[in-house]
Amino acid sequence: MSAVPEVRVWPAEGITRVPYWVYQDESVYRREQERIYRGATWNFLGLEAELPEPGDYKTTFVGEMPVVVTRDLSGILRCFENRCAHRGALLCLKTRGKAKEIACVYHNWTYDLAGNLTGVAFRRGVKGQGGMPDDARPESEAPRKLRVESFSGLMFATASDATPAFEQYVGAEVAARIRRVMKEPVRLLGGYTQVLPSNWKLYFENVKDTYHASLLHLFFSTFRLNRLEQKGGVIVGGDGGSHVSFTMMRTDAGGDEYERAGMRSVAGGYRLEAPQMLDSVDEHGDGMTLQILTVFPGFVLQQIMNSLAVRQVLPKGVHGTELVWTAFGYAGDDERMTERRLKQANLIGPAGYISLEDGAATGFVQRGVAGASARASVVEMGGRSVGSNESRVTETSVRGLWQQYRKHMAL
């Protein structure tokens, strides 16, 4: 038995190789918490629309750190650690709610909605007995406050003063593609969580991996819905960790012309009996049927036809990830548009026609590499560099992820 801890060195090939220990080592995971999630990154918290009024709050996570996100009584968005200054108990136990102040249930220490300690129960004791010394500083271990930036109605937080402004962090091109989808006030349609049996990076790679889309997800090709064969491209932004992949469709009349064409071409094959599910409206006026966008380390913005959603990627230990989906439409949607979005919700989530495989595929890698921590995956599709590309048969945005990851991790 070797008692000497292994020293992990990244393969000499650089970003075209991903060593499997990166998905397996507890020490790597701990380092990620410190250097990535509590480092100079923007972490997605949710949609501003989830906190419409002063006093609204939600609880979520920045990496493993529990946080409270509030719209304080003056309307400013705040984010602070969900940890009492006293003994470290969770301050907020509910997923969401409305409050004027927050009180820790354990010993009733109270906080305002910006996370400032405002009261210590029995601080002066009772009838001259007990209480804290006069020079005590109960706020010395106060919950950490995070800087919040809301970009186009998307809330992000960072624990580091060194993080550049969000737009600079993702780059101008990616920022423009966020604005494209978040073009008007949104209406929440709902959410759910998908529990993935893999390290968080395997999912984040998967969603950046434009190469796998038509190979793993056979829904469109099986039913000869060839829209995904159309023109598209990949944009890599920021330090490499942000990306957009997109697909353009041919302009059609907006009716079922395309589906009919699809059905005509299926001689001997399979076809959908109710292709109306895919009837779409070009609501952005640019012919783009699909846009998948990511921001390092854990944000996804999705437009698949008229299905709009954000996904928050949360690490849950070395071998587990939670994917928190929130679907939305626009406040101005009519009933038909909402119905269209709900029908197309069949494409996404844990039962999604073009997404259900992702839940399993990342787990196949986690299981497949169990005995191969010293080996590495090969990421050379589309070359060895990081950059924008007109082809989607490329792993450029996966390499971009590892470029940014290695920089943060100093690996």
Add this chain to the structure above:
Amino acid sequence: MDIELQLTVENLLARYVHALDDDRLEDWPGFFVEQGRYRITTAENHERKLPLPIIYADSRAMLRDRVSALRHANIYEAQRYRHAVSSTLVERIDAQTVSAISNFQVVRIMHTGESLVFASGRYLDRVRLNGKEPQFEEKVVVLDSRSVDTLLAIPL
């Protein structure tokens, strides 16, 4: 209590879950009327009146498409379900229609042998009696949890 009505609904539910658990997915759309609605959601969305479904169909054709995709397009590891349905409360709406609320639990058995309580929740059903062949006009599957492990392929 109308015992015959109770047994009619319970028998429909029993036949429904046996079809799913026996991998007779092709029989599944036949448990619905032609314009039958099927929806899976979470208790959280349901209570907040948020309409997002996990699966949504408003016709037998859409249900057949789901089966066709599972058989021919979607990729997932071999797995089976075992449903347990209980505590069915039946209420007559009119001569032809009843509503029913039931509890359900589903154990998912993977080909590796791993068994997991995959889902629990309620069936909110609206049943058309149709003489001897009752069918669902609507079936809303309300999951107790907002979380789904890995993926949801086979219907609930």
